[in-house]
Amino acid sequence: MFRKPTCPYCKAIYTSDEIKKQYNNEKIKCHNCKKIFVVKKNGGLVLLMTMAILLAILINIFMMSVIGVRSVIPMFIVTTIIIVIALLMRSFFVKYKKEDYKK
Numbered sequence: 001m002f003r004k005p006t007c008p009y010c011k012a013i014y015t016s017d018e019i020k021k022q023y024n025n026e027k028i029k030c031h032n033c034k035k036i037f038v039v040k041k042n043g044g045l046v047l048l049m050t051m052a053i054l055l056a057i058l059i060n061i062f063m064m065s066v067i068g069v070r071s072v073i074p075m076f077i078v079t080t081i082i083i084v085i086a087l088l089m090r091s092f093f094v095k096y097k098k099e100d101y102k103k
Helices: 016-020 044-067 072-093
Strands: 027-029 036-041 094-098
Touching: 016 072, 044 072, 072 094
Parallel strands: none
Antiparallel strands: 027 036, 036 094
């Protein structure tokens, strides 16, 4: 389900740092086979961030009602951790497609 994007020609794997530098619909040359492909960023990234924010809200409500936390600092820490985990997962929502030469 979750995998990093690979070159559509030679299946070379790209690191998270390389993926962060790429933009949607940008043409990239593979570092391994030197062929050109297009970067497609999925709409799933919006869904991922929405789910992360909703999860943070639900956990904060749970902390306030069941555990009895009345301070903002633990809730802020939990929310920050959830958002950072979601941001680390954004490289899994990028796909590489073969360039369409028919245009």
